Amino acid sequence: MKNVSFALIQLSCDEDQSKNTEKTFSAIREAASKGAQIICLQELFQSVYFCYEENPSFFDLAEAIPGPLTNQLGDLAKELGVVIVASMFEKRAAGIFHNTTAVIDADGQFLGKYRKMHIPDDPGYYEKYYFTPGDLGYLVFDTQYAKIGVLICWDQWYPEAARLTALKGAEVLVYPTAIGWDLEEKNNEINREQYQAWQTIQRSHSVANGIPVVSVNRVGVEHGQQFWGGSFVSNAFGRVIFQASHDQEEVAIVAVDVDSSEYYRKTWPFFRDRRIDSYGDITKRFND
Helix, strand or coil: CCEEEEEEEECCCCCCHHHHHHHHHHHHHHHHHCCCCEEEECCCCCCCCHHHCCCHHHHHHCECCCCHHHHHHHHHHHHHCCEEEEEEEEEEECCEEEEEEEEECCCCCEEEEEECCCCCCECCECHHHHCCCCCCCCCEEECCCCEEEECCHHHHHCHHHHHHHHHCCCCEEEEECCCEEECCCCCHHHHHHHHHHHHHHHHHHHHHHCCCEEEECCEEEECCEEEECCCEEECCCCCEEEECCCCCCEEEEEEEECCCHHHHHHHCCCCCCCCHHHCHHHHCCCCC
16 A cells, blocks of 8 residues: 545635635645645636636736746755646737646655546636647656646546546646536536535546546635535545535645555456557547
């Protein structure tokens, strides 16, 4: 058994970007003091979830990756001896922006970045206005403590993304997230159903691929959305071993057994029994 301590930092965000950064850096220090080795931040941790509307002024929030913020994170990671998984708004070039997660190793080295592949466009989540779809493919980062695959929010709903990342050797899937309930939706049953679907699909990635999942969401009320928190960890067979509250900020430390895939994949040999010769049509939009 090889346990790695993951920190899930679930916070609310303010309109003041510097305040959010300061609060997050303080939470990183708290997590490190509690023994965290890999620290996972929520999606777009520096700002409110600005995709609630199409507003060109929000492009000013973006920055280069690597750049000043990743340099700061690198200094902090090196000082504390922790890996940091940080979701950011990337400016790639004039007119080209991405929803990107940077991975900083425990020695402060910038290991690389993953650009969100699946981009939603729904009321309150107008991401296609801001983000160009990722073009780096599905990636695994070999950190000092574990090999982690990073996917982002809307990627959570796609088993293909989880599968391809697992096939590249990920020991754990990490999902930075910003998702919530519409404040105009007063039906608690519908809200519960939405959260359960969100968690269930990610737990299914654990089951199908035999690897743990770490999912980190924000909390708080922003522009018509109540972000539902509920950050969680499932083990390599989909059992929830930790779940945060729906309305409180939390810095949670969870021990994750990254060697458990060996047992689950032997007992439930889904990888062995895959019929890769029969999956060609998966690349079609629809088989009509």
